[in-house]
Amino acid sequence: MCEANAYLLKGEQEELFLEKVDRVIPQNDQLILENIFGQKKIIKAHIKELALVDHKIILERNDQ
């Protein structure tokens, strides 16, 4: 399985937001994330970087 973990940037730190993410759908100023377990999270953020070989999705809040 080739899902990735989504991390939220907090200053210099990366905090795990949702693990084993399958789908990410940007919608307006939000991101809808869904993982392989069917768990769904919505956040007002944008994708700062994908590093798929490292299984990482880096998110940054829109109000930063």
Add this chain to the structure above:
Amino acid sequence: MCEANAYLLKGEQEELFLEKVDRVIPQNDQLILENIFGQKKIIKAHIKELALVDHKIILERNDQ
């Protein structure tokens, strides 16, 4: 390896833009994509959807 192929939406069609993408970095109104072979492409587009289990990154041009 858990890279994904990047497809560019053309109407209803998905056209392969870059295969085996490792990194995607949004920068201003562009996306910088880099694949596992070190090939780099820059496009004025945004991420429309990630479907990582299907190894797909769907891009849409900004002028659409």
